[in-house]
Amino acid sequence: MNAVADIAIDVHGLTKRFNGLVAVHDLSMQVRRGLIYGFLGPNGSGKTTTIRMLCGLLTPDEGEGTCLGYDIRTETDKIKSQVGYMTQRFSLYDDLSVVENLEFVARLYGMPDPRGAAQAMIERLGLQQRGTQLAGTLSGGWKQRLALGACTLPNPQLLLLDEPTAGVDPRARREFWNEIHALAGEGLTVLVSTHYMDEAERCHEIAYIATGELLTHGTVHDVIADSRLVTYNVTGDGLAKLAGELAARKGVDMVAPFGASLHVSGRDAAALEAAIAPYRKSKSLRWEHSEPSLEDVFIELMGRDRSGKPDRTKTKTQ
Amino acid sequence: MSTLTDLYTHGFWRRVGAMIRKEFIQLRRDRITFATMITIPLIQLVLFGYAINTTPRDLPTAVLLQESSDVGRSILKSLENTRYFKVTHQVRDSETFDRLLASGSVLFGIEIPTGFERALRRGDRPALLVAADATDPVAAGSALGALGQLVQTALQNDHAIPATTASAFEIRQHARYNPAGRTQLNIVPGLLGTILTLTMLIFTALSVTRETERGTMESLLSMPITPLEIMLGKIAPYVLVGFMQAALILVAGVVLFDVPIVGNLFLLATLTTLFVATNLSFGYTFSTLAQNQLQAIQMSMMFFLPNLLLSGFMFPFAGMPVWAQWVGESLPLTHYLRIVRAIMLKGSTLMDLHYDALVLAGLMLVAMSIAVTRFRRTLD
Known part of the structure; x- marks a missing residue:
């Protein structure tokens, strides 16, 4: 019982196909309670499908597991009563006011004092001025706060947030993350999918998914270290031309421009050194050995996935 | 001004053509709508062509x-x-x-x-x-x-x-029951049923598809509410709306056309409520079967037409061939027409009308069962 109590999400071999197309393939993951778990990956990689399987909105074709200790196939009703799911697209009622939306949710979950609960949430969200405003007329940032408020209102144990900050300005994003950390501090488990690297770095643990497969997971530090990526930061003249030349060379696995500099990375340190040796002599270029960023790691993972090379991390996640 | 003129003279048909092309592509994507456009006119034509006979028989x-x-x-x-x-x-x-x-x-x-x-x-x-x-x-x-x-x-x-x-x-x-042979005496009760059928169907036919199209269904499904609860919650408000609509038509019928209500008003109200709920259930069922609002409307129309034509409202029920009478027997309006004409004009009691009332209740339960079992609880 203790082992179960400590783990919020524990799924194995989840597979989901739509009309023969594989959306999620053999995905296994474990999320400990009280963590903010970042779920990263490009568009169409299977993040939304995975989240929907976790909260009972989709039935997996293969695989099984538990969410908050409840079977994701047979106990979806229990999962629904304890999980808050924030959809990617705003899914509250546009033609209901902020208060009415919150009270509706409170009543569906059978909360004893729906009015009081809605009012308390409005104060927590700082929406006092907009309580009677129709949800459809709120700005993007306010809609997103309201949606978060609605899914935390019934005091769930687990939050599933599907790209909650897409299309929201940086300040609103920052406030949103402060709120998520506050919730995690209260003991909530949060699974949040995102595209943003800075958001990934605010998570306790992350997982990276591409074309339906979980490629790597762990803390940000672990993921970077596991990648064994060696990265050089190059500044100087003619970087665009250099990028083209380097990308073609053996031993260079990734070349990515970052502002006025170029990140050149390789998985095999010796091969990379050999590849860049001719260019290191150039007077117009300055080479610095640097720590790969999370973005370097992900871009490299994505590239590797597309090129179809076997990946080392896959066996590890199983 | 000149730019507007330019806009109308240069490439006008090209843009109209682009719009036409886009509409056709979207039409073709919606398979069910496309199929109904071809099959429905044929089915309806054959159905009504053979069924309707203005000379009554037997x-x-x-x-x-x-x-x-x-x-x-x-x-x-x-x-x-x-x-x-x-x-x-x-x-x-x-x-x-x-x-x-x-x-x-x-x-x-x-x-x-x-x-x-x-x-x-x-x-x-x-x-x-x-x-x-x-x-x-x-x-x-x-x-x-x-x-x-x-x-x-x-x-x-x-x-x-x-x-x-x-x-x-x-x-x-x-x-x-109508010694003066006044048309209104027959038309007003019939219209009551026809109008209620149409409005009630549309009210609920859009209720589920609207949630799906607006995206609110996804969050609704992730919350702890069952299909039965959703259905009852969506139908109940419109029972009240339908009841008020019926009252309005009746009052107007009495005041404007001097139509009598010979029978028990309470019985009429009760059975009207049952009829309203039956139609709402049918509308709701279409809503759970349709993939979008357009399909839901088409299904409702497909259901409304036989109600209008085979119930005995427009053409004599007794004039139809037996198979068409069986179709008519399975439509709510057929039974409600008998009920409303009997109560308003003949003063019939529940004893006289228990068969039609039971069929209405049965139809409602069938529609509700289909709706609850066909309701998609997941997004699979």
Whole structure:
């Protein structure tokens, strides 16, 4: 019982196909309670499908597991009563006011004092001025706060947030993350999918998914270290031309421009050194050995996935 | 101004063409809509083409024979030989006769009074009493018109009366429940049912598809609410709306058209509520089957048309072939029409109407069961 109590999400071999197309393939993951778990990956990689399987909105074709200790196939009703799911697209009622939306949710979950609960949430969200405003007329940032408020209102144990900050300005994003950390501090488990690297770095643990497969997971530090990526930061003249030349060379696995500099990375340190040796002599270029960023790691993972090379991390996640 | 002129002169048709092309592509993507556009007109044409017959046939008729005579038997036989009447009941007393008409079991009652034969032979021009249920005027009208000639010919053929006699008897018609033959008396109750069918269907037909299209369904499904709860919650408010709509039509019918409400108002209100709920359930069922709002509307229309045409509102129910009558029996409006005409014009009681009320309730339960079991609880 203790082992179960400590783990919020524990799924194995989840597979989901739509009309023969594989959306999620053999995905296994474990999320400990009280963590903010970042779920990263490009568009169409299977993040939304995975989240929907976790909260009972989709039935997996293969695989099984538990969410908050409840079977994701047979106990979806229990999962629904304890999980808050924030959809990617705003899914509250546009033609209901902020208060009415919150009270509706409170009543569906059978909360004893729906009015009081809605009012308390409005104060927590700082929406006092907009309580009677129709949800459809709120700005993007306010809609997103309201949606978060609605899914935390019934005091769930687990939050599933599907790209909650897409299309929201940086300040609103920052406030949103402060709120998520506050919730995690209260003991909530949060699974949040995102595209943003800075958001990934605010998570306790992350997982990276591409074309339906979980490629790597762990803390940000672990993921970077596991990648064994060696990265050089190059500044100087003619970087665009250099990028083209380097990308073609053996031993260079990734070349990515970052502002006025170029990140050149390789998985095999010796091969990379050999590849860049001719260019290191150039007077117009300055080479610095640097720590790969999370973005370097992900871009490299994505590239590797597309090129179809076997990946080392896959066996590890199983 | 000149730019606007330019816009209209340069590439006008090209842009119209682009729009047309886009619309066609979208139309083709919606397979169900595309299929209904071809099959529905065909089905409806064949269905109604064969089903609708403005000349009624086999109208259920009761005969009250107060004497046993050759003439009586001859009339009975001639009635049965025609396609207009079908003698379903032979009764001996006028109470049974009246009850059959009141309950709607028969549309016609023909009474052959005591001493009819003797009076006929004496040339006294006795009266043949014909009571017609005029709550369904279309059915009653043409049959009544045919009756006189029919009986006359039959009697002459059987040599009951001399062939030369122009008119040996008189037919005394009694259009029961609507003696003045006013159209409004039949139309207003019928319209009540027709209007309620249409509005109720549309109210709920959009309810589920709207949530799906707006994206609110995804979050609704992730919350702890069951399909039955969603259905009851979505239907209940419109029961009230439908009830108020019915009250409005009734008050307008009484005030503007002087339509009487002979029967029990409470019974009428109860059965109207049942009818409203039945139609709402059908609308809701379409909503759970349709993939978008357009499909839901099309399904509702597909359901509404037979209700309008095969229920006995526009064309006599008795005129339809048996298979079409079975189709009619499975439609809520058919039963409600009988109920509302009977209560308002005849003062019928629940005892007379229990069959139609039970069928309405049954239809509602069938629709609700389909809706609850077909409701997609996941996004699979």
